[in-house]
Amino acid sequence: MSRSSGSQQSSYGKWTLSSSDEESEDSKKPSSSLSVNRDRVVPAPQFPCSEARKESYKRKSNPVKFEEMAGKEPSPAKKPKSDKEGIGWCLSSSEEEPEPKKEPKKVKEPSSQKPEVQRVYKSRSPTPTPTPTTNEKHKTPSDSQDPWDVLQAGEPFRFYLTKVTGIKPKYNAGALHIKDILSPLFGTLVSSVQFNYCINIPWLVKQYPEEFRNKPLLIVHGEKQESKARLHEEAHPYENIRLCQARLDMAFGTHHTKMMILLYEEGLRVVIHTSNLIHDDWHQKTQGIWLSPLYPKLPEGSSSLAGESITNFRSDLMAYLAAYNSPSLREWIDIIKQHDLSETRVYLIGSTPGRYQGHDKEKWGHLRLRKVLREKGGLISGVESWPVIGQFSSIGSMGTDHTKWLHSEFGESLKSLGKGVKTLPKAENPLQLIYPSVNNVRTSLEGYPAGGSLPYSIQTAQKQPWLHSYFHKWKAETSGRSRAIPHIKTYMRLSPDYRELAWFLVTSANLSKAAWGSLEKSGAQLFIRSYELGVLFLPSAFGFDNGTFQVKVNVYANNEDSKGTFPVPYDLPPERYTGKERPWVWNIPYVNAPDSHGNIWCPS
Template sequence: MSQDSQHGKWTVSDSDDDDEALPSSGTPAVSNPSSRQSLSPPRPKLEPVEVPVEAKPEPSKPPVSSLAIGSEARQLAAKNQLKPVKYETSPSLAGKRKKEVSDGSGWALSDSDDDDDDGGVKSKSVSNLPKKAPLSPKAKKVKVENERPPSPHGRLYYIDEPEDFFESSVPRLNDTFRFYLNKVTGLDRKYNTGALHIRDILSPLFGTLKESVQFNYCFDIAWMVQQYPSEFRDRPVLIVHGDKREAKARLVQQAQHFPHVRFCQAKLDIAFGTHHTKMMLLWYEEGFRVIILTSNLIRADWYQKTQGMWMSPLFPRLPEGSSASAGESPTFFKRDLLEYLASYRAPELEQWIQRIKEHDLSETRVYLVGSTPGRYVGPDMERWGHLRLRKLLYDHTDPIPGDEKWPVIGQFSSIGSMGLDKTKWLAGEFQRTMTTLGKSSHRSDPPMHLLYPSVEDVRTSLEGYPAGGSLPYSIQTAQKQLWLHSYFHRWKANTTGRSHAMPHIKTYMRASPDFTQLAWFLVTSANLSKAAWGALEKNNTQVMVRSYELGVLFVPSAFNMVSFPVHKNPFLVSSSSSGFPVPFDLPPTCYSPKDQPWIWNIPYSQAPDTHGNIWVPS
């Protein structure tokens, strides 16, 4: 079946298999010239793949093997990024491409039989499309080796930050919401006001650390250990991960020089699921703290990407002899966190479950929204995934007059397979969750704006094309859901000065028609996928969730508000601010006819990025 759209004409597989798409296991790299011969997308893996990409070299690089945990393809991708392909006049690249689209989109498909999607259903390749005439040699300039192009982000972009840039200082924190962005190098310091780096989070300024747990998807153990201050660097750390077999062995090998690092493997019993939760549990002499965030524990995720986090207050220890229900918050955060940890069924977490029970979490004003793998029926259907979010919105928000005009805004860094039309999942069960406001029986159908970077957003970003390595939307998935692209809006953050730090943050919200108020806001690890959010089965009597995910929901009632005013400038931080710091510009900007969503496993060679490189998947 063929379809025409602003993104080109594609031959679409007639499979109606709606299982989660399998993004490639290797990040399509800014390739080594020696690997130009092969433009086949890497073999599929599960869920979003976030491989560390070095935006600029550090004085001493760790070996590639310590940076790329996962498949051999992921390790190769990391190695290739150290030797990017420069933008050149040579016609050799165009002659070695596979079937290429000529509508200006630059999309291409490999002839490889390894481009399986949705559990092995093969996507048909694009064919019978006219070839695009090569650009005139006069339109390109030959790059002098090792010469950096002028940066559109200013003269200081290529200057290394001073050594103290990421060192801890007492930050100007917004104590109302406790929602923060990460620091970004390459930007003016004013755009990092109130932002946090991992070194800030682990700083002695926040407590005297005794022990910690790191839940995450991707790890660089050596880098992670270095982020702890020297006085805490040998304190016990438990790593909760989802790696299996060879990937697990590589992860364990990374830690062989760090005897204080131990491991807990999350059970992934459903195919195509991942351990995607990102959380820190920090136990101090003074108490206990929870951090729920969107960053992997790798260098690239903390330097030139937009990330978000919620940092709890410092929870004090309860008096001896306190009751089992003591220390609970109005949002039942303590109960829900304990339930989430218990879902791992892991002996390694039992000690932490007991510690949490001994602390007072009553100051918490957010709701926990988690996903854990399984098939759930009856009341258990509302424990996890988007049905958990639906239940919270039903119980803790109120109907709004004219709510059919209040748009839903979703923003994410990866996209799964959602079927051949919007009714299969997105505009059905997922939209019903996102549009729930209180106990009203009225089912509104407001606009849905989905924010996802365009090719141009990636090309002109601080990292350039390598930023796309953390945006794993594959051509195999994209060509089967062209209907989705009409929902897309640009990643814009001009007023905050952060447009060029590509998003790895994931946020969902409901906004007023003039985008000055929010009915609710969620920051989470969950991308736009059924694996992350769950999907109904058996005539809506069962929900199936594949992955571990975790986020926190902000609702106005928990803050004694009717709605959240949108903070116009989230970097003018004050502890008394009532405005919510939305991390991108509102209103969202719809894709123009010339915009295409970033697809990570096809080449982009018609224009150089901010470092003078092109993108050649290897």
């Protein structure tokens, strides 16, 4: 995804400009240890990750309560200045509302308007509801299911959602928390490596059982400058923790991969997921997890080819680790070589920064996905008309219209399946993009601060209004989980009746060129900025001879009839946005309707 950073002055005040999925390196840097928020001094987050996340933490620390302006019409919002005038971006705070009122006094406005705004909004002391107490922060959500039972129930796919605090236990059925994943029930830990984008080391250490907290832990990150210094400072008290910085030579690239490799006395396990290593991502958000089988150690003297799976997962994982060119990760490559990964049934789909030509062009990014789908996907009658559904938590710049990337190179990769499948004209290829609306965020368990994990900026949105005609959302009645904002990223191809699934991918990759890559030099070269990782489920690898998975209609229903059906993580079909709905954009205010905690959203 292309990114840019800078600032823009408007009637809403100073905004940080970014078109990134998780913000650029420059915008990630905390300016100081303290930030002044209205009349109170609020500690800045120690793990900001992005400008959007920083804003979320500030709003939780010092929320602004909503108050109606009795008997007065709200003042219309001014559209932010843009290179493209007249594109009609609506700054509405919900589909039912009029346009927003003016911002609170923190934001710069014409002096004639300030007295009115101050009467409308009043800063209040923070309410305890949005932010968990110290004791609550490290609790696993209550669930009647034993983690081992959950693990077994996930066979054969081993795809799980994360537990969510604040919903009925039945909606956490089949879900896992990070403490479950690191539990002694899954193995006696010897050492581990954590790959991630946003990391809070003290919180992470507390997720390990006490008996494992002193075991060797390698953390792979992409931090630079002040953020890198902060991470090293956090790690300093822990003698067992080492840090490995991923090289990011491409401008605006990020280390976005989210993976754990856990070495046990009993063997090895790989976990590929979508959560940052911070409390908020494991608290009230829907995330995805693929948990590998327990891989046993190979007998001494085994062939170098032993332990490979039908999906070539072992070799692909070692190739991904080798791309870091790190001595610390070469140690883990040697560990993988010693284990039997033959039970793996998923394909590894990764991205690593660089410009790739020739055979290397199909090793990473969307061309890697295209290659696997073409070579390993089954021939399905009529599949060329099947919709592709993408779900993500942020969006990058994709050009002035759908032909520039979405429906050309990326769309061609998503719609590949088998060597003999024809490609229909672009207009006939259904594409449904799932991204939370403003109202989804407003009514979520976290309220507006949930939008801090959805860093789609107004500057990017204004450049691609054509994209919004593709937007869909989770159905309103989604089995009790609809209020846990999805941070999960999934891509899949379904039959028109949504009962059969041709393939399913869970990944860290958002909808961006930085994550998936973009073609250069007339298609001879693929350019990728970021590290990403996901796993692809194909029916053939699981022994489904008809070439499709059957879709589990209700992922929360526990009945034997659904055994072997794939648990698509939301109700189908997705709902298209209504005419008044807008996608969540993090860096504009939403002040005309309160969120689930009675607050408004006023980015500073």
